[in-house]
Amino acid sequence: MRPRPWLRALLFGAASCLCLCALPGPAAGADDAAATPSPDAVEKAQSMFKKGATLYESKRYALALEQFRASYAAVASPNSHLYIARCLAELGEHTEAYLEFELVAAEAAARAKTEPRYAQTEQTAQLERDELARKLALVTVTVAHPDAASSLAIAGKEVPRERWGKPYPVKPGKTEIVLRTRTTSIPQTLDLSAGQAKTIPLDAAPLEPSGAADGSPPLLDEGPVGPLSEAPSPRAYLRPYAYVAGGVGVAGLGVFTVAGLMANSTYSDLAETCRGPCPISRKDDVDAGKTQKTVANVSLVVGALGLVTGTTLFILSFTGGGAGEPQRAAASPQLLVAPGFIGVRGAF
Incomplete structure (x- = not known):
């Protein structure tokens, strides 16, 4: 259950009073006069701390931060330092607030050795720092x-x-x-x-190159060595043309087959129906048969030339060497032609 607003204000006022009481006052001993703030500085620090506490309670954290920093500059008190860290946390400056809480804890721990009242400030700073660490x-x-x-x-x-x-x-x-x-x-x-x-x-130590310790020259790292690969034939560029020529040859033979079948079908039909010279009325069919025959013959020639050209270019793409490079007959494919057989022999 959250505390009522008036109760929260009362608690905050009590905490502020304790912090004000914890601010260092004038010293009585003459030996500590140089290290002890003057009464005017203490009064100024307490006044600005009160203003900062009022602004902090009204959630005007940016203005409160200015007052607490001015108070800490006048008198370096761990309590005003604690509120500097709290203002930074409320303003969303979480990393800066975390570091500030650590400084507050260290400062309060050092002061608590001679001023026990700051032991509570040290514990509070550590708890609020750890709570902030979750974010x-x-x-x-x-x-x-x-x-x-x-x-x-x-x-x-x-x-x-x-x-x-x-x-x-x-x-x-x-x-x-x-x-x-x-x-x-x-x-x-x-x-x-x-x-x-x-x-x-x-x-942060620099890496020493291999061999530097014993005075020997460093070894150059040339990276991983891959398997040796045989240089490609200088005529490998002919291979795409071989594939194109072979494709044209196959397409030509395909057209030859279709056109030839159509021509045979047309002439068979004319021979069966005309039984001799065809009348003028069948002239279109006769012309169609001649066209189909011509297409079949041309396609046959184109197909044959394409296959021969493609085969030749494909073989040539595996042969040939650079200047000064000996030819290896065992690794070069050879065209074998025999009665009823045609093939390629070679080592790959």
């Missing part, structure tokens, strides 16, 4: 062999060296990691979901 992804990048020139960028932001090897918040989705050294740049792209944590190891 983010965490990337831990470990860098081996870094030098003074090495730099690390995550999601386009430079990562301080003291944060290397620690979880770094990023928005869910694709994230680019770039490790830069003196000589190279090592990129990595990750696709992370909300709540996911991943560790990426990178090495």
Whole structure:
């Protein structure tokens, strides 16, 4: 059950009062005067903190952030720092808020050694940081062999060296990691979901070429060596023409067969019906028979020439060599012609 508005306002006011009380006051000892803020600075910080708390309660987070930052600049209090992180979270700046919560926790832990009241601030910052981590992804990048020139960028932001090897918040989705050294740049792209944590190891040491350690010259990597293949015949370009000529020959023989059958059918019909010279009324049939016979004869010639030409070009496409290359008779196909037989012999 959600608290009533008046109760929530009362609780927030009490928390604000506690934070105001936790702001450092003027020191009594003369030895700490240099490190202790002046009463005017404390009063100014408390005033701006009150304004920020009022704006925060009315959900005017951008204006509240300005007041809390001004208060922290006047007096570096972990409590005003905590509200800076809270404002960033409310404004949707989740990655910045996560990093700010971590700074608050570290600052409050250091101050709690001498000022126990800040122990509660440390715990609160850690809890709110962990709650915010559910909306983010965490990337831990470990860098081996870094030098003074090495730099690390995550999601386009430079990562301080003291944060290397620690979880770094990023928005869910694709994230680019770039490790830069003196000589190279090592990129990595990750696709992370909300709540996911991943560790990426990178090495900043340059890769030494093979043989560099013992002083021998490096070996050139020429890539994988594939099986040796025989160079194609320089006349291989004739093969498509052979296929075309062969196709024309087959088509010619097909037309010859059809036209020949039609011509035979026409002349058989005329011979049976006319029984001698045909009358003038059958002249069209006679002309049709002659045309069919002519088409059959021409198709036969075309078909024969096409097959002969295609066969010749196909054989020639496997023969021939480049300048200075000896011919290998065993690998060249040969045309064999014998009574009742025609074929091709060769080694492939």
